Amino acid sequence: MNSLALINEFLGQPPNASSHGYQIDHILEFCHWFMAALFIGWSTFFIFVLIRFRKRRQPTADYHGVTGPISTHLEFSVVLIEAVLLLGFAIPLWAKRVNQFPPGKEALLVHVVAQQFSFNYHLPGPDGKFGRRDVSFVSNSNPVGLDPSDPAGKDDIVTTGELHVPVNRPVIAELSSKDVIHDYFVPAMRIGGDAIPGSLIPIWFTPLKTGTYEVICAQLCGLGHYGMKGTLVVDTPQDYEAWLKERAELAGGAQPASSPGAPQQPQNKLPQAAGKPEQQPAQPAQSPGQL
Structure with missing residues (x-):
């Protein structure tokens, strides 16, 4: 089972059946692996802090905090990854879906x-x-x-x-x-x-x-x-x-030669049998919520 199928099964999603769906799945996959890495990383750091700065080992509080650059680097990395995810993947995909519609004759x-x-x-x-x-x-x-x-x-x-x-x-x-x-x-x-x-x-x-x-x-x-x-x-x-x-x-309409919007193809028309009554239009079932 590949990672996309694993994420879809975890989220309860059905298998993708559209041409653009794999892009959605890739973004979901990246987001969840990224969140998993953040969860494991910050949880590990939290446990380390609880043990390292427990009261028995350090009874006096240190008001200076972290003096090294590691904290700044970690926070900058998280912001950078989120910016790449948003600007490099999410926004272009969204723009393509709302701006690049297929030609009307093909759709x-x-x-x-x-x-x-x-x-x-x-x-x-x-x-x-x-x-x-x-x-x-x-x-x-x-x-x-x-x-x-x-x-x-x-x-x-x-x-x-x-x-x-x-x-x-x-x-x-x-x-x-x-x-x-x-x-x-x-x-x-x-x-x-x-x-x-x-x-x-x-x-x-x-x-x-x-x-x-x-x-x-x-x-x-x-x-x-x-x-x-x-x-x-x-x-x-x-x-x-x-x-x-x-x-x-x-x-009760005419017989369609092909689907609407598709190129028309010649079709032989059969004459209606003599004496055969025309088919009456079917009445749609009553819709819920209609009075």
């Missing part, structure tokens, strides 16, 4: 709308355009408030609790909230961000491993906070296209 854009006590996901349909949203349209069957009169929203995909994304493709999640402050946190992706009412806060990550990962709210948001969890499913490109097709059918 999958999804709106995450939090509420007590669930996460709603809004993706564009085959046209690649988000439908207009307004709080006046929010209801149990319309959790993100899509405007029913907006043609761009007819084929949009809305899910609650579960989001599917393709592997090895950047994902930009724009966070917002309908009620109180939440925090969208995906431990395996080493990513998280506050969802604040009235704000649209973007975060991004690139998943590297297919699988199912837990999504949690990391901000105390009410009595049901403990149960505010969801699922992030990282699919192969083929499985993701199948999921998009399924969601488009449930929404």
Whole structure:
């Protein structure tokens, strides 16, 4: 077991599944080994002082203290290491995450709308355009408030609790909230961000491993906070296209030729069977916290 895996297991973190996660893990590893060295060093020094300057050996107090340079050198070394950790690792990584977003054409854009006590996901349909949203349209069957009169929203995909994304493709999640402050946190992706009412806060990550990962709210948001969890499913490109097709059918929209934002590929359209009624849009399950 390498040191990163050891630190992750000690902290209770799942294995990293994103492209940038190893940088987060390296900082955590360095911080914990550094803190361990400080703890052992200062504890050893404290025990030495207790023994060396015990009352029996030195009954009279020495008011001059340490006269050598060793104390100054140790304190300067600690400050220097902390400065290198902050300026050389933490700030550059933070700046990269907030300033260097992937190009919009390459990334999958999804709106995450939090509420007590669930996460709603809004993706564009085959046209690649988000439908207009307004709080006046929010209801149990319309959790993100899509405007029913907006043609761009007819084929949009809305899910609650579960989001599917393709592997090895950047994902930009724009966070917002309908009620109180939440925090969208995906431990395996080493990513998280506050969802604040009235704000649209973007975060991004690139998943590297297919699988199912837990999504949690990391901000105390009410009595049901403990149960505010969801699922992030990282699919192969083929499985993701199948999921998009399924969601488009449930929404009553057109069949997507490819995922939103990806290059379009020709697709043969099959005529609808005569006399077969059109599939009715599925009603989303009632969201917790909605009246």
